[in-house]
Amino acid sequence: MATPEESPFPEPFWGFYWPGGQALTRFILDSPSLVVKQKVLDFGCGCGASGLAAKIMKAESVTFNDIDKDAMIAVQLNGSLNNIAVDKFASENLIGSSCKDYDVILVGDMLYDSEFADSLFIWLKELHQRGKKIYIGDPGRYAIAEHPLCNELRCLAKYQLLRSTVLENKGHSQSYVWTFS
Template sequence: MLLRKLIKLKNIVINLNQFRCYCEKFVKYERIIAHETEIVNNELVPEIKLHLITPNCKLYYSKIDESIPFKNDPFFLIFWIGGIALTRFVLDNPGIVKSKTILDFGSGCGSLSIAAKMCGAKIAVANDIDEVSIIAAQMNARLNNVIIDTEIRNLIDHPDSFSYDIVFFGDVFYDEEFASTLLPWIENLLEKKKRVFIGDPGRHGFKVCRNLNLTQLQQYLLPENVKNENNGFEFGYVWEVQR
């Protein structure tokens, strides 16, 4: 009996230490994100404020191989075209997400989850395997006075992913190899009668989607600064994948 109590106490101490380490890491990266970014509104999505890298930030001019204050490249501090398009689409069509549970796969800055909660989603989960991305998404949610959930596990074809009503894929078709890993999952989601939306400017990796039954729902002309920062892409597109 005493041994069991000691083991239980030890596990509690370990869990508390893990929680403390997580909190310290959370605070550390919150400070770094706040220091390295600017709070801005995108021209196409003025309703939402985000911590982003802008021309006023040192990181904007840093090269890939230069030392940065993150373990991985901070893609979550950029508002990518597919995310812009999906976020605008949700804000313009709140009925799609109202009272629904949604998964924002590869969530980055978390804009889509934030928009979904602003539009009345029951649950909005920002899912990214980069833990600092999750911290950034939570910071952005607080900026906009909403509460989102977060998930750091890889949910590609994971059983838990089928519990959501809608899954959004923004900017995840950046190369054909990774994009190809998503197709079986998308097909399984459709078989389980989930709604699937994709946001993308038409990158090379998006070609793997040509065998999907895609319906283009919206096309957004991008602001000049977004065009210039994204290799000249002019439009952001939103598609729904049909069965």
């Protein structure tokens, strides 16, 4: 296993199976009715695990979105390794867009920075108010724990993380799935 300094990619966030993504993926696999026959957006998809889970659970369609074009290659490889067809990609920054073509928005591990969380929370709340189903996976970072809008979130699930994941993620021992109340 290479260290981050040895990586040929600048900031390969898509190269890790982050704890929020793990929780969100498990939640989808445990609750297929959330995505069955729905048009799903895996926002900031990284390696694509949550979107791939939605495809397994019979989502009508899944669009994988990440501004890092290398993430799209990771998603295709993960899809291929798991015999899951991956054909819808979006590499633009969708924050502020209407997401009119989607019913469900999956957001894993995107609340890593309080400044970024401000714009993300506002956008997600607007989407929720327009009837979109929003599911957020996060291990309880600052933004989810202390952001003013977190009072409007409801915890749907809590998962214990593997020891190796705890060591890689600043000691977070659990990860959660949230939605707007």
